[in-house]
Amino acid sequence: VIYLDYAATTPIDPAVYEAMLPYLRPGGVHGNPSSSHAEGLKAKAAVERGREQVAALVGADANEIVWTSGTTESNNLAIKGALEFRGARGAHVVTSRIEHKSVLDTCRYLETQGVRVSYLAPGPDGRVAPEQVLAAVTAETALVSLMWVNNETGVIHDVAALAPRLRERGVLFHVDAAQAAGRIALDLRAVPVDLLSLSGHKAYGPKGVGALFVRKRPRARLAPQMHGSGHEQGMRSGTLAPHQIVGMGEAFRLAGAQLAADSARIGVLRERLWQQLRALPEVFLNAEAAPRVPGILNVSFGGVEGESLRAALPELCVSSGSACSSATREPSYVLRALGRDDELAGASLRFSLGRFTTAEEVDAAAAQVVAQVRRLRALAPPRQAA
Amino acid sequence: MAAYLDHNATAPLDARVLEAMLPFLQGPYANPSSQHRQGRAARDAVETARAQVAALVGADPGEVIFTSGGTEANNLAIKGVAALHAPGRLLYSAIEHPSVLEPMQALARHGWSVETIAVDGDGLVDPAAYGAQLATGGVRLVSCMVANNETGVLQDIPRLAQSARDAGALFHADAVQAAGKVPVHFARSGAQLLSLSSHKLYGPKGAGALVVDGALELEPLLHGGGQERGRRGGTENVAAIVGFGAAAELAARELEARRARTLQLRARLEARLAGIPGLRIFAAQAPRLPNTVQFAVPPFHSATLLGLLDKKGYAVSSGSACASGTNEPSHVLLAMGVPADLALGAIRVSFGKDNTEADADGFVAALRSVLADVMPAMAPALRAAP
Numbered sequence: 157v158i159y160l161d162y163a164a165t166t167p168i169d170p171a172v173y174e175a176m177l178p179y180l181r182p183g184g185v186h187g188n189p190s191s192s193h194a195e196g197l198k199a200k201a202a203v204e205r206g207r208e209q210v211a212a213l214v215g216a217d218a219n220e221i222v223w224t225s226g227t228t229e230s231n232n233l234a235i236k237g238a239l240e241f242r243g244a245r246g247a248h249v250v251t252s253r254i255e256h257k258s259v260l261d262t263c264r265y266l267e268t269q270g271v272r273v274s275y276l277a278p279g280p281d282g283r284v285a286p287e288q289v290l291a292a293v294t295a296e297t298a299l300v301s302l303m304w305v306n307n308e309t310g311v312i313h314d315v316a317a318l319a320p321r322l323r324e325r326g327v328l329f330h331v332d333a334a335q336a337a338g339r340i341a342l343d344l345r346a347v348p349v350d351l352l353s354l355s356g357h358k359a360y361g362p363k364g365v366g367a368l369f370v371r372k373r374p375r376a377r378l379a380p381q382m383h384g385s386g387h388e389q390g391m392r393s394g395t396l397a398p399h400q401i402v403g404m405g406e407a408f409r410l411a412g413a414q415l416a417a418d419s420a421r422i423g424v425l426r427e428r429l430w431q432q433l434r435a436l437p438e439v440f441l442n443a444e445a446a447p448r449v450p451g452i453l454n455v456s457f458g459g460v461e462g463e464s465l466r467a468a469l470p471e472l473c474v475s476s477g478s479a480c481s482s483a484t485r486e487p488s489y490v491l492r493a494l495g496r497d498d499e500l501a502g503a504s505l506r507f508s509l510g511r512f513t514t515a516e517e518v519d520a521a522a523a524q525v526v527a528q529v530r531r532l533r534a535l536a537p538p539r540q541a542a
Numbered sequence: 543m544a545a546y547l548d549h550n551a552t553a554p555l556d557a558r559v560l561e562a563m564l565p566f567l568q569g570p571y572a573n574p575s576s577q578h579r580q581g582r583a584a585r586d587a588v589e590t591a592r593a594q595v596a597a598l599v600g601a602d603p604g605e606v607i608f609t610s611g612g613t614e615a616n617n618l619a620i621k622g623v624a625a626l627h628a629p630g631r632l633l634y635s636a637i638e639h640p641s642v643l644e645p646m647q648a649l650a651r652h653g654w655s656v657e658t659i660a661v662d663g664d665g666l667v668d669p670a671a672y673g674a675q676l677a678t679g680g681v682r683l684v685s686c687m688v689a690n691n692e693t694g695v696l697q698d699i700p701r702l703a704q705s706a707r708d709a710g711a712l713f714h715a716d717a718v719q720a721a722g723k724v725p726v727h728f729a730r731s732g733a734q735l736l737s738l739s740s741h742k743l744y745g746p747k748g749a750g751a752l753v754v755d756g757a758l759e760l761e762p763l764l765h766g767g768g769q770e771r772g773r774r775g776g777t778e779n780v781a782a783i784v785g786f787g788a789a790a791e792l793a794a795r796e797l798e799a800r801r802a803r804t805l806q807l808r809a810r811l812e813a814r815l816a817g818i819p820g821l822r823i824f825a826a827q828a829p830r831l832p833n834t835v836q837f838a839v840p841p842f843h844s845a846t847l848l849g850l851l852d853k854k855g856y857a858v859s860s861g862s863a864c865a866s867g868t869n870e871p872s873h874v875l876l877a878m879g880v881p882a883d884l885a886l887g888a889i890r891v892s893f894g895k896d897n898t899e900a901d902a903d904g905f906v907a908a909l910r911s912v913l914a915d916v917m918p919a920m921a922p923a924l925r926a927a928p
Contacts, residue, residue, distance in 0.1 A: 157579065157580065159580065161573070164573040164575075164581075165573040165777065168567055168568070173567055173568060176567065180555055180560050180563070180746070181555075181557070181560060182554075182555075182557045182560075186546075186552065186553075186554035186555060187548075187551075187552065187857070188548075188551040188552035188741075188747075190551075191548060191551050191552075191857070191859060192848065192852075192859070193548065193848065193852040193857040193858070193859070194852055194857065195546060195548070195857045196551070196857075225610030225611075225614070225748070225764075225776060225779070226610075226776045226777060226779075227776075228764050228765075228766045228767060228775045228776030228777070229610070229764055229776060231766065232763075232764050232765055232766070232775075256766065256767075257766040257767045257768070257775070258764075258765065258766025258767055258775055258776070259766070260766070261765035261766040261767070261768075261775065262765040262766060264765075265765050357777065362567065362779075362781065363777055363778070363779045363780055363781065363782075364610065364748045364749070364779025364781070364782050365748065365779075380648075381617075381763065382613055382614055382617050382763070383617060383640075383641065383644035383645045383647070383648050384613040384616070384617070384639070384640045384641035384644050384645075385613075385639075385640040385641065385644075386640070386644075393613050393640070393641060393644065394610060394611050394612075394613035394614060394641070395552065395611055395612075395613070395739075395741065395747055396747070397611075397741075397746065397747035397748030397782070398747070399746065399747070399748075400747070400748050400779075400782070470579065473579070473580055473581075
């Protein structure tokens, strides 16, 4: 089996696993970080070290990092928390049609609570331009939510250009950076984003842990969405899981140390994959014109049926789009927004490469795909001219 | 001598549970929402765990929604029900955990009428007063914990739930402390909602569950992705869920042995504590969890004693890890009519399955030694053999 689905989830890096073990194995640190005895303090120290490591990767202060159970919770907390704090009724939110489901579903929920939401469509390059966002902002706009990197095409939004413009207009800016952290350099000292969602398991850390950056100066204000004992400065209650937090911390430390080397190596492999796939006629690289993260290659194959193509590749772990929407089996909304028709959007594969991908895997994957596309095209009846 | 006697705050991960988790931390594993083979394997593991958790509490697997922990389960139960109803009345016992109290208070700010249910001096809900509250009408939801985290007091849930049902109200039972320590049976409890936590029963931190009656609709707390049949978005924390399942299966199998073991240790401890002048055990006459005893030695405040006991290697707490660090008297003890000054002296010992007689005896010796140090006049009596 060849795993080329790193954008869905990454395996835990062996170094991350080693870092987590002392918080899992017998005789290790098992305290509740909220306990005031020695066992609790050891757990708390680990949690705070992890917080510093996560903050360091994105150029934040440790006290601006709020632990969550993952990006879905981070996105929910950022968006619902900001709107609830401000008062939802009559407020306006600007987001895009190509956001992750956890942003889109949250926005749809807010619409039932009296919030007006503008869903911007990307341009032909797959990106939402800063000018589009600024044109959509009105006096009632409370929040803009835009992902830094799209999970299906890998396009990189120009967050650095947009953030200062939104700051000038006094609009809170939330960025989902689940696919960006560890893949491109992020520096929140230079980019005035107010809220930033981070994921552990998209960056070689464990599942079940994420974080929300909440800027202190100027202070982004949120109503908590998980109420309880007042953990995380009152913004998110619930017992913290040190083994997961330690894992995410170590993963982010590694990501910082290896960012340049990983990006360069993975970029070369992606190009190697693309050069083999493009030998086929009628293949389209989605969002080709835009800056993209090095690990993602989204390709549409003309003249084949998507379901048959995926069924023909049982040894290949790739995605037909976003894992989170694959249960619904709808053609990718991101690709449709890019202007691909339903048939072509349905016959798309997202290859996502990562730290452990090898040239041999890339070559084997390309060979399988090329062979199966040729076979399926040969089986298909000749298509009618439009 | 040293011993961890704070299992109600968190129980150390069982080595057998870690074994079950390891393949999902080490190996090439995938996102359970992904349609490819590795994604299906992750999904199968989650479903096995769901059946294990359901079996522990007499529920159907389809009734189990995995969450990030007990706090999220309580928030989901209360806010998930409230979101689908026009504001009405909500009742909760005066001794609930902050993860029930605080969501209730949040709803009070959104137009709900929120009332506490009084408890008697033993910490038990007063059926007559509760019945009168229900009889007034308009109650949508009642929330009452099965076992209190501080005193260990066990409520008669089937009776309280039946009263709620008779009054047309839903019933939520927080079983975070009870599950794995005493038998809990969802189907026979009469409750429609039941909260569980993994790390209180030797599973990993970062996993919990809300058991929901199949017929009951719930607004999700975390929107996005459609996981958990649309009731809880977010990539499943596979390793933690697998660990929770393994821990639940062990808890079911070993429940009676654990109950007998901790009850024996507590009886031994209480017999020895009885020899300390002035020592008061809270809710001594009430049905309690087998492993829990909460007491005070007036006039001492626990802040003083806990630190000294910790230095001697005994990890105990005042009652709730989540409230540690605050110098507020326990709201649970105040609700029982315990004077504030006495309540400030609360020390909770919560035994675990691996504690020994030596741990119980060593704790009493350490307590006597600490008391003798802070109260020289009593030293001769305290230093006499227990």
